[in-house]
Amino acid sequence: MKLSKIFSLFLSILFLFVSCEKEQSSLRDGMFIGKGHGRNGTVEVSITVSGGKIIDAEIIKDIESPNIAEIAKKRIIEKFLRDGSTSMIDAVSGATITSNAILDALDEAIAISQGIKKTSIIYKDSECDIVIIGAGGAGLTAATEAASRGAKVLVLEKMPIVGGNSNFSTGGINACYTKEQERLGIKDSKEVFFNDTMRGGQYLNDPDLVRTLIDNSAAMVEWLQTPMIGADLSDVGAFGGATNKRIHRPKGGGAIGAHLIPLLQKAALKQGAEIRLNNKVIDILSNNGRACGVRVAYEGGEYTVHSKAVIVATGGFGANPEMIEFYQASLAGFATTNHKGATGDAFKMVEKFDAQLIQMEQIQIHPTVVKGTGIMITEALRGNGAILVNKAGRRFVNEMETRDIVSAAVLKNPERSAYLLFDQSVRDSLKAVETYANQNLLSEGANLVELSRAIAVDAVALEYTVDQYNKAVQAKKDPDFGRNPESMERTLSNPPFYAIEIEPAIHHTMGGLKINTRAQVLNKLGLPIPGLFAAGEVTGGVHGGQRLGGNAVADICIFGKIAADSAIEFVSK
Incomplete structure (x- = not known):
């Protein structure tokens, strides 16, 4: 259930609700407003109570992504109105923070309708190690x-x-010489990891810090997998700038x-x-x-x-x-x-x-951020087989180059944007895509012609581009842009086809x-x-x-x- 929400509420933001249990308190009639904190700021939700029962609930203020807020509203508010409680409502996949903000706001509105007052926590001077x-x-x-x-x-x-x-x-999380790599038959080395990181960092990195990062990487994966943490890092994939598969992530x-x-x-x-x-x-x-x-x-x-x-x-x-x-x-x-x-x-x-x-x-800009939203699309989508095409329907860069190179190539397009294009096989290979689907970020077509209409690119050019890329996958060699064969495991030939319009945005300092x-x-x-x-x-x-x-x-x-x-x-x- 809402573990992170429960812990957040347990520690609380500033307040503790003091009074009897909610289940023992009756709801007063009227409209009551509660607040929660979302990804971009405060979310306000109103509930309307009549005859001691909740008859309506509405998100009245938020600055979250419109797509995310709409999904959360549809799934959370409707379920809340059916149940009259938030206790059995899970966060919406891909919108966890926004979902928890709505749930927090609903809980606060209920507490206010029950006459439960909020008492500020008072912090005093203290000591710690x-x-x-x-x-x-x-x-x-x-x-x-x-x-x-x-x-x-x-x-x-x-x-x-x-x-x-x-x-x-x-x-x-990048790591080498891990048990997960060994289990999957992935060959890697600290020296290759070091060279990838230094080359990607334009040799401005502190070599001692990079060595420390690499030398401790396998042990860190194991530490995160211990019962104390319990992380699932069983999936190992390819990412931009990496010679070998070494990014560890959940199944x-x-x-x-x-x-x-x-x-x-x-x-x-x-x-x-x-x-x-x-x-x-x-x-x-x-x-x-x-x-x-x-x-x-x-x-x-x-x-x-x-x-x-x-x-x-x-x-x-x-x-x-x-x-x-x-x-x-x-x-x-x-x-x-x-x-x-x-x-x-x-x-x-x-x-x-x-x-x-x-x-x-x-300062790094990330090449694949959903246009106009600030929502980043994981590099794993390209690592699992997606390609980048411009408005002309053509590839224009090695999709697995470092982020600065890919970003610069996207910005050279007249629209300063591009499309991530992939098929159902890529979607099936990466759970994160379901998050983007839940956020209404995908354009879809039963075939490439339909997709070209949805994203307004030339159908003939798009079909030719995908056909050439598929031939490169089969040959395990990309003659046009030199893409790493480790990230060319599947052809784009399994409909339906999908696209996400992206642009570079500031990502990391x-x-x-x-x-x-x-x-x-x-x-x-x-x-x-x-x-x-x-x-x-x-x-x-x-x-x-x-x-x-x-x-x-x-x-x-x-x-x-x-x-x-x-x-x-x-x-x-």
Whole structure:
């Protein structure tokens, strides 16, 4: 059922509902409005009660994707009106965050109609061993590891939900020499992984950090698969810029973020970490140059947390247009795949420590984002056989090139967009496609002629393009663009056919805090700042000039765990 929602409510955003059980409270007649937090902001839902029964419910305010909101409304609101309760309603696949926002809003509206008052939580100055800023993938990994080793851990998240950008990760985690690769007969090596990552990063990566990432990748997959976490990483596929299949993801090619974040949240809580939502860190405390706690703002005021170590896991700045334009003026006005909290708050807070920032101008755009929505389409779709065609119905790039190359090729098209094209066999091979179907993102045709009409491209050209690609698949050689045969396992010959219009959008900021292989934040002299550690997108150096798909989840998990282990060592001294 709604595990992530239940945990989120248990910790609560700011409020605890106090009164008798809902089931024991009668509903008052009238219209009542509740609120929840969706992907893009607040969702408001009204319920109408007459004769003590709920007779109507409606989404009255949201800034979610129209397609997603409509699907959620259709499935959740209708079921809610049938049941009169949210307790047996699952989140809609592909719209988990929006769904949970609607469910939260409905629960709040019910509570208000029952006369249940809300009492604000009051936070006071406190102490802990390790305070973690940010409850995304890196922060939750660090919290799980540190708490499992006996530390008193407090995680502070400024948003009303955990997960950050990791919620929307649709790919997987890159690793080599794993048991899963061995089981599937996949040949790979650390050296090939290293060369792929350095080449993809335009050789701007810190080689030591890349080696650390690769050397710990197989162990991280196994750690995530332990009963403490319970992740399913049994499917291994091909991604752009990778020579071999090494991206590990849930069975059937499901999205990694929606799978992993609830598991990490549950694990962190079970190990004893405390997670506070809607608590924004506004400053990192310093004692003679040592990080020793944080100052926090929330609706009830401000308070201080004194700690023996601080882990910064606040993510990047992909949702801060001013910072994007400052560091890379050519990207002004671009759409973004980032959640609204990715605003680069940490960089100001570390100035007092003379912390070193590196490669801030290295900002990645993802080539396949649904036009006008900010919804990213996983690279796995291309890895499993989809091709890119322009409005003329022609391929124009090696679809499995690095993201910068593919994005540049898409932007050269007159419309600055293109279509991802695939057939039923590709859809069947990748569970993530059902998410896109649920979001009404697919154009469909019983044959290529029908599809060409649906997307307004030349039918003759499209049929020729697909025929040439199918011949390349059969020959295991792409004479036109040199696509990796590892991603050419199936012909596009199994109707119906599908297309999604895409455009590049800001996706990942590769620059950030300079760290060493122990996840210690370094100052401008290259020396570790005592008590200050960092992991994830807030750091720089791992990815260089371009991040390969699958390396972000590896980065946040591996360095999140390393940051926790290093902080534990520091605290013990």
